[in-house]
Amino acid sequence: MVFVAPSLARVNVKVTKGVINDICSKTQKPSFCLGVLNQIPGATTADLPGLAKITIDLASSNATKTLQLIKSLVPKATNSKLKERYGTCSEHYDNAIGDLDDAQQYLRTGDPMGANLSASASMDEAGDCDDELKGLPADPSVLKGNQDLNNICSIILVIANLIPR
Numbered sequence: 404m405v406f407v408a409p410s411l412a413r414v415n416v417k418v419t420k421g422v423i424n425d426i427c428s429k430t431q432k433p434s435f436c437l438g439v440l441n442q443i444p445g446a447t448t449a450d451l452p453g454l455a456k457i458t459i460d461l462a463s464s465n466a467t468k469t470l471q472l473i474k475s476l477v478p479k480a481t482n483s484k485l486k487e488r489y490g491t492c493s494e495h496y497d498n499a500i501g502d503l504d505d506a507q508q509y510l511r512t513g514d515p516m517g518a519n520l521s522a523s524a525s526m527d528e529a530g531d532c533d534d535e536l537k538g539l540p541a542d543p544s545v546l547k548g549n550q551d552l553n554n555i556c557s558i559i560l561v562i563a564n565l566i567p568r
Contacts, residue, residue, distance in 0.1 A: 456458040462555040469548030470496035499528035515562035515566035
């Protein structure tokens, strides 16, 4: 006897504008999500795991760019506390990139919950960097990088929750 669980049928659901609208309505910043998902090449031709992979790739790219920016700011910082905090943020971003690598690995092995938890950990790292820089004359591009990583990871969380376990 062959039995197919109805929830497993959703794995191959193609992402449509309606699915994107549904995903984005569940994120922290729906307008940010719509802007991102409607511009990612391949988003509307992917299935949910494919969209998760594309979005994790975007988060990794964002985190890598922000890390490079932070590393370039360390030697330029004249405020010793800011220099120290940029160094700490650099560590947070190294961790965030590792977490996103883990998220991709979990996704490849069919573990969307593991991908979700790793994306959440990456979000935490961006938030920790933001906390480190509070009250200091930090470069606004770093603060924007923190917010963007947080918002992209929020999209990953929603998509991962839609992928059947």
